[in-house]
Amino acid sequence: MTSPRRTFAIISHPDAGKTTLTEKLLYVGGAIHLAGEVKARGANRRARSDWMKIEQQRGISVTSSVMTFEKDGVTFNLLDTPGHEDFSEDTYRTLTAVDSAVMVIDAARGIESQTRKLFEVCRLRSVPIITFVNKVDREGRSAFELLDEIADVLALDVAPMTWPVGMGGTFEGVLDLKRWSISRPEGDSRTFQGKVDAEPILPDEVREEVELAQAGYAEVDAEAYRNGDLTPVYFGSALKDFGPAELIAALAQYAPPPRAQPAEPAPIGPEEKEVTGFVFKVQANMDPQHRDRIAFMRLCSGTFKRGMKLTPTGHGKPIAVHSPILFFAQDREIADEAYPGDIIGIPNHGTLRVGDTLSERAAVRFTGLPNFAPEILRRVALKDPTKTKQLRKALDDMAEEGVTQVFYPEIGSNWIIGVVGQLQLDVLISRLEAEYKVAAGLEPAPFDTARWISSDDAAALKEFVEINRSALAKDRDGNPVFLAKSAWEVGYVADRYPKVKFAATRER
Numbered sequence: 001m002t003s004p005r006r007t008f009a010i011i012s013h014p015d016a017g018k019t020t021l022t023e024k025l026l027y028v029g030g031a032i033h034l035a036g037e038v039k040a041r042g043a044n045r046r047a048r049s050d051w052m053k054i055e056q057q058r059g060i061s062v063t064s065s066v067m068t069f070e071k072d073g074v075t076f077n078l079l080d081t082p083g084h085e086d087f088s089e090d091t092y093r094t095l096t097a098v099d100s101a102v103m104v105i106d107a108a109r110g111i112e113s114q115t116r117k118l119f120e121v122c123r124l125r126s127v128p129i130i131t132f133v134n135k136v137d138r139e140g141r142s143a144f145e146l147l148d149e150i151a152d153v154l155a156l157d158v159a160p161m162t163w164p165v166g167m168g169g170t171f172e173g174v175l176d177l178k179r180w181s182i183s184r185p186e187g188d189s190r191t192f193q194g195k196v197d198a199e200p201i202l203p204d205e206v207r208e209e210v211e212l213a214q215a216g217y218a219e220v221d222a223e224a225y226r227n228g229d230l231t232p233v234y235f236g237s238a239l240k241d242f243g244p245a246e247l248i249a250a251l252a253q254y255a256p257p258p259r260a261q262p263a264e265p266a267p268i269g270p271e272e273k274e275v276t277g278f279v280f281k282v283q284a285n286m287d288p289q290h291r292d293r294i295a296f297m298r299l300c301s302g303t304f305k306r307g308m309k310l311t312p313t314g315h316g317k318p319i320a321v322h323s324p325i326l327f328f329a330q331d332r333e334i335a336d337e338a339y340p341g342d343i344i345g346i347p348n349h350g351t352l353r354v355g356d357t358l359s360e361r362a363a364v365r366f367t368g369l370p371n372f373a374p375e376i377l378r379r380v381a382l383k384d385p386t387k388t389k390q391l392r393k394a395l396d397d398m399a400e401e402g403v404t405q406v407f408y409p410e411i412g413s414n415w416i417i418g419v420v421g422q423l424q425l426d427v428l429i430s431r432l433e434a435e436y437k438v439a440a441g442l443e444p445a446p447f448d449t450a451r452w453i454s455s456d457d458a459a460a461l462k463e464f465v466e467i468n469r470s471a472l473a474k475d476r477d478g479n480p481v482f483l484a485k486s487a488w489e490v491g492y493v494a495d496r497y498p499k500v501k502f503a504a505t506r507e508r
């Protein structure tokens with residue numbers, strides 16, 4: 001018997017404390033020995049890689065990774081999502097590979113824009129949420145105000161699991177509402193020594209607050225949580241070690257184990273024997289000396305064994321996976337076996353793409369990994385015209401990795417790239433130079449947005465294509481795309497061609 005799996009991500013607005021919480025979870029989970037290692041290792045990694053200079057300059061993490069740890073017989077796979085403010089497809093796709101999420105909010109700020117966007121994606125994917133209200137050791141909003149905001153803004157029932165005893169200057173600790181014990185701060189936060197007071201004497205006003213809260217909010221209900229109707233809420237301080245241990249216990253107790261994943265012809269459950277999985281992320285340059293890529297595959301069913309042959313559905317030959325990588329937080333390890341819910345890294349030379357389904361034999365295809373309509377379009381201007389071939393290769397590669405999208409117009413030779421956030425443009429230019437030795441610049445494109453077009457009526461589609469040829473392009477996979485000058489134009493054109501569908505996302 002293998003241990004239960006909990007595959008989850010942390011979603012938050014920048015600065016809410018995701019890095020600090022991640023570090024503390026790994027620390028409590030025994031995966032790192034000193035708080036501070038996550039950042040230190042991050043710095044080492046950055047120093048090694050050229051294009052990650054952007055990360056350094058901006059002080060953000062562009063790349064996602066996977067951290068695995070075990071605690072009390074449960075294996076946790078924590079998928080990191082980039083925390084910067086730019087809308088990132090990478091983040092969205094990562095959320096397709098988790099079974100649950102922890103939402104971190106800053107007690108002084110409440111729900112912020114990025115938290116909300118990410119929450120909407122979780123809701124779309126039916127990913128249940130445990131909430132962690134962070135920084136209660138600082139002056140923040142009242143617990144009631146925060147709970148009401150979560151309930152109102154996200155339309156969820158809230159079930160407080162712990163309660164802050166005082167905040168900021170009067171912060172005394174966190175009350176566990178089930179056990180009725182308080183963890184009180186003690187010692188240096190780096191050494192994790194919250195002292196548990198089993199028979200606390202509560203100040204009167206706290207006692208009143210708690211009575212009100214227990215009368216006014218929902219009790220935790222595992223089913224409502226897993227259905228995405230309720231969120232258990234923990235108050236704490238990642239920095240001072242209030243909450244991380246409780247969060248791990250909550251994930252073990254309530255969070256869903258690996259679930260069936262949407263697929264064609266039918267959803268695939270973890271109990272199925274056949275090994276299947278999908279690629280939700282491709283990363284180049286983990287080792288800058290090599291041109292290898294790592295495809296991150298979420299295993300959805302079966303027991304994966306090293307050396308197994310897996311076939312990407314729809315294209316390519318079987319790949320023998322001889323050196324799959326598991327991501328124990330201390331180190332990367334070669335995996336001998338992996339189970340549903342686990343993430344394995346598959347080294348390859350560009351054959352595997354985001355959205356690919358891999359399986360032993362079955363002709364299945366996982367669905368629901370979207371491409372998003374770009375919000376920024378740019379024309380790529382080559383500085384040295386003899387490098388056309390290299391540029392095309394580079395653009396195709398990066399489209400494959402999901403860094404940018406690329407559109408080849410039907411008329412003319414000015415390739416257009418599309419991104420959903422400014423940051424992706426910087427990554428593109430920097431990687432073109434560093435990895436492909438192609439000097440290029442970006443110019444404004446005469447278009448502002450793109451829609452994938454299709455129709456059940458072939459004649460209607462043909463008519464549309466003929467009339468609008470100057471605004472048509474193909475994406476990397478040859479799908480027809482309509483380039484529009486504005487979202488308004490999309491609406492206008494869609495009204496005139498009711499038989500043509502204009503899609504803002506394309507499922508792969």
Ligand code: G4P
Pocket residue numbers: 012013014015016017018019020021083134135136137138236237238239240
């Ligand atoms: P992020 O990954 O979500 O962007 O946030 P991060 O963990 O980097 O935390 C953002 C800032 O908030 C950091 O301070 C961090 O120390 C602080 N912080 C995180 N959790 C808590 C908490 O529970 N209580 C308090 N009081 N502060 C917290 P910084 O000064 O920006 O960075 P640093 O110099 O401390 O690393």
